[in-house]
Amino acid sequence: MRADAQKNYDQLLAVARHVVTEQGADASLRDVARKAGVGLGTLYRHFPTREALLEALLRTKFDELAQTANELEKWDDPGSALVTWLREAVAMTHTYSGAIAPMVAAIADEGSALHASCVSLRAAGTRLLVRAQAEGVARRDMDGNDLFALISALAWLADQPPLVPRADHLFDVISSAILTDQRRPDHKPAGA
Amino acid sequence: MRADAQKNYDQLLAVARHVVTEQGADASLRDVARKAGVGLGTLYRHFPTREALLEALLRTKFDELAQTANELEKWDDPGSALVTWLREAVAMTHTYSGAIAPMVAAIADEGSALHASCVSLRAAGTRLLVRAQAEGVARRDMDGNDLFALISALAWLADQPPLVPRADHLFDVISSAILTDQRRPDHKPAGA
DNA sequence: TTGACAAACGGAGCACCGCTCCGAATATAA
DNA sequence: TTATATTCGGAGCGGTGCTCCGTTTGTCAA
Numbered sequence: 001m002r003a004d005a006q007k008n009y010d011q012l013l014a015v016a017r018h019v020v021t022e023q024g025a026d027a028s029l030r031d032v033a034r035k036a037g038v039g040l041g042t043l044y045r046h047f048p049t050r051e052a053l054l055e056a057l058l059r060t061k062f063d064e065l066a067q068t069a070n071e072l073e074k075w076d077d078p079g080s081a082l083v084t085w086l087r088e089a090v091a092m093t094h095t096y097s098g099a100i101a102p103m104v105a106a107i108a109d110e111g112s113a114l115h116a117s118c119v120s121l122r123a124a125g126t127r128l129l130v131r132a133q134a135e136g137v138a139r140r141d142m143d144g145n146d147l148f149a150l151i152s153a154l155a156w157l158a159d160q161p162p163l164v165p166r167a168d169h170l171f172d173v174i175s176s177a178i179l180t181d182q183r184r185p186d187h188k189p190a191g192a
Numbered sequence: 193m194r195a196d197a198q199k200n201y202d203q204l205l206a207v208a209r210h211v212v213t214e215q216g217a218d219a220s221l222r223d224v225a226r227k228a229g230v231g232l233g234t235l236y237r238h239f240p241t242r243e244a245l246l247e248a249l250l251r252t253k254f255d256e257l258a259q260t261a262n263e264l265e266k267w268d269d270p271g272s273a274l275v276t277w278l279r280e281a282v283a284m285t286h287t288y289s290g291a292i293a294p295m296v297a298a299i300a301d302e303g304s305a306l307h308a309s310c311v312s313l314r315a316a317g318t319r320l321l322v323r324a325q326a327e328g329v330a331r332r333d334m335d336g337n338d339l340f341a342l343i344s345a346l347a348w349l350a351d352q353p354p355l356v357p358r359a360d361h362l363f364d365v366i367s368s369a370i371l372t373d374q375r376r377p378d379h380k381p382a383g384a
Numbered sequence: 385t386t387g388a389c390a391a392a393c394g395g396a397g398c399a400c401c402g403c404t405c406c407g408a409a410t411a412t413a414a
Numbered sequence: 415t416t417a418t419a420t421t422c423g424g425a426g427c428g429g430t431g432c433t434c435c436g437t438t439t440g441t442c443a444a
Binding site: 196200225232 | 390
């Protein structure tokens, strides 16, 4: 890559990280280019689609999550491992608001720049789920797609301002639906 | 209301119902006005905001849902009543894709045209939930807001094309998290 | 029937968006 | 230094939400 191109690429990524953090994944790309001191054409050349830009921004997060899954597979308690990973997966998408919708769309679109990342995300979750199922601590009528969908739903939920206060609690509610080994006579109100 | 105004209002609502059904709640309002053979200004006079238009479109659905809740309160089994209502609530938002996001936003925005409808929706769910909790068939660490949030999440999920095939199943998964009286040794795979 | 007037209409206009396209500028290698 | 491939940048196109106001029209009283 030519030196000036590399410089612009880096600059765009840095600025995009800032703008998307502040305004969400739907931020104006024109605005990103402007703030990066670069023409709109330059942005589109480096990142042909919005998904491509998002993928570049999330790259490291995806990798970290895959790495975390590898380590969690060694845990003694596959149920805790699964829930721990789920929590991190939801938190990750939480980094850039509005990112979950394109991710969901990407998993069914092989042409999307986010496709591979989302598939590997699902694969990581599937490994942890299957292990938990084999040990009898996760319900067996779910697969990786279901897990991915639940992560998406929880991520979306935590992205809606009015629902944010409930997000953590609902994570627990849904986790309890996935796990089978919990003592759950009646789930007394908070504090109990 | 003047006769011509009434005619335009009705026409707009009819066309909007068609367009929003086909293109979702984010449909172009310009397009609605054009197809209704009416100026853009006329549309905005009758429906000052997109939420106002959506509210008009959903009005009957909201009422039906409240009515259904009243009848379900008479059921012997409050658990079944709750789940039955939940299913209808999710299906309702399903009528117009993309409608759930503005509804969620509206519940925290008293100025929104959708606010009252969403509040009464939440109230209806709360009644059924409280009754189920009193009978010991629903977990007690949830309230109406949690229920509303779960409905929203399920509605959103069913609105994402790649997740549609899982939506029904995940409804069952989440329902099982809300109810406490289910036999749930391990949830064998489908068919079992 | 005919005015007068409030009410309703409708679209031009503004600022923004995503995205494409291509002449101008520039880094690089000969 | 020069030639060339690469990169740049923004004008331009068609779309959006929304406002504003000159024009038209329904209505009702005279």
